[in-house]
Amino acid sequence: MTLRERSHTHLAVNPIACDGHGSCAELLPEHIHLDPWGYPVLDPGPVPRHHLRDAKRAVALCPRLALRLERRHAPAPERVA
Amino acid sequence: MAANTAGMPPAAAHAAHLRTFGAEPAVHRRRERAILLEAVAASGLRGRGGAGFPTHRKLVAVAEHRGRRVAVANGTEGEPLSHKDSVLLRHAPHLVIDGLLLAAGAVGADSAALVVSRAMRGLPALRELVDWRAARSRDVELTLHEAPERFVVGEESALVNWLNGGPAKPTITPPRPSERGVRGRPTLVQNAETLAHMALIARFGADWFRQLGTRREPGTLLLTVTGPVRTPGVCEVPLGTTVERVLEMAGGLTAPMGGMLVGGYFGTWVAPLDVADLRVTHDDFGRVGASLGAGTLGVLPAAACPIAETARVMRYLARESAGQCGPCVFGLPALADALGSLARRDHPAQAEAQLRRLAGLVDGRGACALPNGAARLVRSLLTAFPQELERHRGGACCATRRDPAFPVPAPTSDWR
Numbered sequence: 001m002t003l004r005e006r007s008h009t010h011l012a013v014n015p016i017a018c019d020g021h022g023s024c025a026e027l028l029p030e031h032i033h034l035d036p037w038g039y040p041v042l043d044p045g046p047v048p049r050h051h052l053r054d055a056k057r058a059v060a061l062c063p064r065l066a067l068r069l070e071r072r073h074a075p076a077p078e079r080v081a
Numbered sequence: 082m083a084a085n086t087a088g089m090p091p092a093a094a095h096a097a098h099l100r101t102f103g104a105e106p107a108v109h110r111r112r113e114r115a116i117l118l119e120a121v122a123a124s125g126l127r128g129r130g131g132a133g134f135p136t137h138r139k140l141v142a143v144a145e146h147r148g149r150r151v152a153v154a155n156g157t158e159g160e161p162l163s164h165k166d167s168v169l170l171r172h173a174p175h176l177v178i179d180g181l182l183l184a185a186g187a188v189g190a191d192s193a194a195l196v197v198s199r200a201m202r203g204l205p206a207l208r209e210l211v212d213w214r215a216a217r218s219r220d221v222e223l224t225l226h227e228a229p230e231r232f233v234v235g236e237e238s239a240l241v242n243w244l245n246g247g248p249a250k251p252t253i254t255p256p257r258p259s260e261r262g263v264r265g266r267p268t269l270v271q272n273a274e275t276l277a278h279m280a281l282i283a284r285f286g287a288d289w290f291r292q293l294g295t296r297r298e299p300g301t302l303l304l305t306v307t308g309p310v311r312t313p314g315v316c317e318v319p320l321g322t323t324v325e326r327v328l329e330m331a332g333g334l335t336a337p338m339g340g341m342l343v344g345g346y347f348g349t350w351v352a353p354l355d356v357a358d359l360r361v362t363h364d365d366f367g368r369v370g371a372s373l374g375a376g377t378l379g380v381l382p383a384a385a386c387p388i389a390e391t392a393r394v395m396r397y398l399a400r401e402s403a404g405q406c407g408p409c410v411f412g413l414p415a416l417a418d419a420l421g422s423l424a425r426r427d428h429p430a431q432a433e434a435q436l437r438r439l440a441g442l443v444d445g446r447g448a449c450a451l452p453n454g455a456a457r458l459v460r461s462l463l464t465a466f467p468q469e470l471e472r473h474r475g476g477a478c479c480a481t482r483r484d485p486a487f488p489v490p491a492p493t494s495d496w497r
Contacts, residue, residue: 019407020407035408039406039408
């Protein structure tokens with residue numbers, strides 16, 4: 001058995017650039033909700049594949065370009081034949 | 082660290098400094114730099130500014146980047162409960178400057194900046210002293226800078242931002258200062274006390290440094306003790322010393338202790354029973370959910386109300402927000418309001434629930450550690466003082482003093 005690194009895509013926000021517009025939460029409600037003051041609370045887990053397109057739209061449409069997607073590597077034990 | 086040179090003119094102070102410590106080693110040639118870096122690595126010295134990051138690794142991180150590097154001594158001491166850096170700069174400024182120049186040599190910097198708070202006592206004497214050293218520093222340009230008195234000014238990116246002509250507010254634009262900092266150059270930022278230790282290690286060696294402290298956490302550190310003790314102030318203790326012993330060194334308690342605030346105003350409350358066994362190490366403090374931080378031990382008198390004190394501290398922290406991140410800008414005042422309600426026993430159960438909710442909402446959602454510290458302060462309050470909470474829920478409070486136990490600096494609007 002070999003350890004193979006899996007990489008996942010995660011949402012991240014630049015809290016200084018973010019102005020609480022909230023478009024991200026509208027476009028990706030499964031993974032982003034707004035706090036009482038209108039600022040995004042991001043799902044810390046990886047974005048599932050079938051939501052990646054919507055996630056990319058949310059990133060592109062943020063008026064402050066504060067939202068981003070980043071790849072994070074998590075080593076996962078995987079059987080390699 | 083002995084040799085109190087406070088009040089002496091620069092030349093006399095330097096002579097006294099050299100008599101006490103001997104001459105500092107040169108760091109001009111590559112071999113000398115390597116020896117110094119090795120000594121710092123072997124010593125196990127960790128930063129004394131709060132984060133406790135291994136100093137050797139910080140030096141290497143800056144030295145690794147090409148270009149003309151900059152070394153910065155952070156003596157701003159934004160934490161109101163901490164006086165160690167200003168005491169150090171008043172009593173052993175030459176040691177700090179030695180450390181700064183050595184660090185500059187170690188990373189190959191040709192520029193060294195000592196940054197202090199413009200509210201610092203003894204500033205005229207320090208200016209004179211830095212001028213005197215600067216005139217005698219051949220390879221490294223030494224300058225003194227006087228930063229605004231803000232809580233977050235000492236945060237690495239905020240300090241660099243200010244040195245670059247901006248406000249003393251944190252930034253999160255990559256890359257990190259070690260790669261691109263002051264004037265776009267690889268920048269080393271080290272706490273003043275860390276540099277003083279480095280200056281001593283350069284002279285006396287890693288083994289000397291390791292004679293005191295513990296194996297995992299060697300050396301000594303400066304602590305600031307405040308509150309009802311006979312001689313509050315700054316003392317130097319080996320890591321691993323018990324808090325009980327530190328209180329003895331501060332002359333002992335002059336009133337019963339209700340608890341202790343460690344790690345500064347955005348630190349952690351520790352219940353009296355937990356204080357008893359505590360040793361001054363990163364590990365021990367970590368075990369009670371605290372961080373050594375800037376080495377502050379704020380004794381709370383039993384006659385004071387920890388909730389009221391925390392409400393005041395939170396009001397201060399909210400005021401000190403750089404105002405850049407929504408969760409901090411809105412969350413910290415909301416925390417202060419909830420704490421105020423709880424302190425006044427105004428809908429206490431709701432206030433308590435609100436506190437827990439808000440702490441979760443602000444934690445980790447800003448560009449710097451301020452909201453994280455606020456969350457930690459609140460959560461530790463709720464953990465350390467269950468009896469006081471119980472009483473407040475029932476509409477009562479056992480505090481017998483009204484006047485504030487912890488001082489809060491006067492408001493300022495200056496970010497430059």
